[in-house]
Amino acid sequence: MIINTRWVKAILLGVLTLITIIACSSQPEVETNQNAANAPVADLKQLEFGVGPYFPTPNENRKQFDPLFKELAQQVNLPAKVIVTDDWIGISEALRSRTLDAAWLGPWGYVLANNNEPSIQAIATVKYKDKPTYYSVLMACADAPFDTLDEAIAQSKAGSKLKLSLADVGSTSGWLIPTGEFKRRGIDPKEVFDYSEGASHAAQAIAVISDQVDIASDYDRNLDVLESEGRIDKSKLKIIWQSEPLPNDPIAIRGGLPKEIETQLQQALVNLSPEQAQKLLPENYTGFVASDGSNYESIRETGKLVGKLK
Template identity: 75%
Template sequence: MFKNRWMQSVLLGMMAMLVVVACTPTPTTQSPANAPDAAPLTQLTFGVGPYFPTPNENRKQFEPLFNTLAEQVKLPAEVTVADDWIGISEALRSRTLDVAWLGPWGYVLAKHNDPSLQVIATVKYKDKPTYYSVLMARADAPFNTLDEAIAQSQQSGTKLKLSLADVGSTSGWLIPQAEFKQRNLDPKTIFDYTEGASHAAQAIGVLSNQVDIASDYDRNLDVLTAEGRIDKSQLKIIWQSDPLPNDPIVVRGDFPEEIKTQLQEALVNLPPDQAKTLLPTNYTGFIASDGSNYAPIQQAGVSVGKLK
């Protein structure tokens, strides 16, 4: 009799468990930001890479824009200034940041690892959404073109010193590397080669005779000249790239759609007079972008073997 009661208890327990399981909702793969119970944003975290020589200068240049954008969506802003280009991309990809002003190559690298990242705008410089990578030398250098510099470095007893920038830089590393790849040349064998310098150090390195040739981008040379850091007349451009897409404004994956739309509209509709007060010198506003204009950067990444 005891045995029968014990069996009845077990069967009743099993039936109760089946009822509970049957009534439990099946988990979904809905992303946290789109889930009905997702916590609303309480602030917007913005990030920017090392465009200017010091973090304080970077913050001074970009914080006004980020604060204004946050005001548009009625949220406080928190601004992070990264020490290197790859760092800011990784912070966005890891969801430490909501929105970032990235370099084109940094965006392509981050997008490659996290397809959920989305471009919402491309900045305009002197009313154009493009810029140029350059290789520069001193104005009195005994060569005027990259071809001449390559020939001199190969034929003379002493190799010319070439400095490329941070490997996360579009204009300072990726595009010059792609140019050498297209020529079927290895800069490490042709030149006395170094890489990793900040853009701010590149022109100064050339002018101070530390290197013979250095990479940079036209916008940065304008900034250094305007700030009195260099005399651009003492430099010459020995090579210039095709037009490259300017920097993108990128939002993390799972970013709220409504806020993304509001930010994009605020950027694209930024009045010219307000752009002068909110953006660094010569930056004049934004165009809408879905990221497709960065295809040439992706192609360059493939050509140098950094992307597949």
């Protein structure tokens, strides 16, 4: 068989050309992907942190949380910008919209944010008096004619309705957990009590002591803070109901934050020494434990119970 050498050379030349085109066209794509992976870190000019209304005023909030956030930013060689919000839902929305890089959230706020945007993830849970848990409470005046929630419900049903105040609907201990408790008991608090919601935690104990309401929600940590600041005398209150242990507040990060930043922040939080915690955190907060968000599952289940999550 006679082979046309000119035809073979043409074929070989075409194959070589095709290989060269493929090689050349694929190389920029590899470089682009590498650049894309590195760009987010390079593009970060500062870390924007957020915190909800834990203390009575924005100035107090900033004073309490600025030291920690600035230290965390320093760990990743970036300046910190701290945003103080006046409601719990707003801070979750800011994480979801990526106007914040990280935030100190309430457990319910975190679950809501993660439910709406799964890329928002908890990286650490704060310890209070060396424990990563706290309690939701319902409280009344020390001299109230009832000692338990059962007794309060019975009294409110039998006579004039007792005034019940729950906190902001974005609050874990102030709204979600008490609402879940009433749901478990088959009770609609809006029917049984003279009901109101939306109060700040700072106002709840004061409203009880000043006889503005008969029962109010709060959390044990906040009562400690109010007493230490001389705002209340805890002996004038009694706890008529307390929840099971709840996971303490998480530090959560937005979706798309570079992995190396996430890792550095988590390590800085978990490795915080007791001495550093005393310097950088509000009173009685003693450090952090690592979290992947799974310890907030009980909060998620309560959200489903009250109809706020599917």
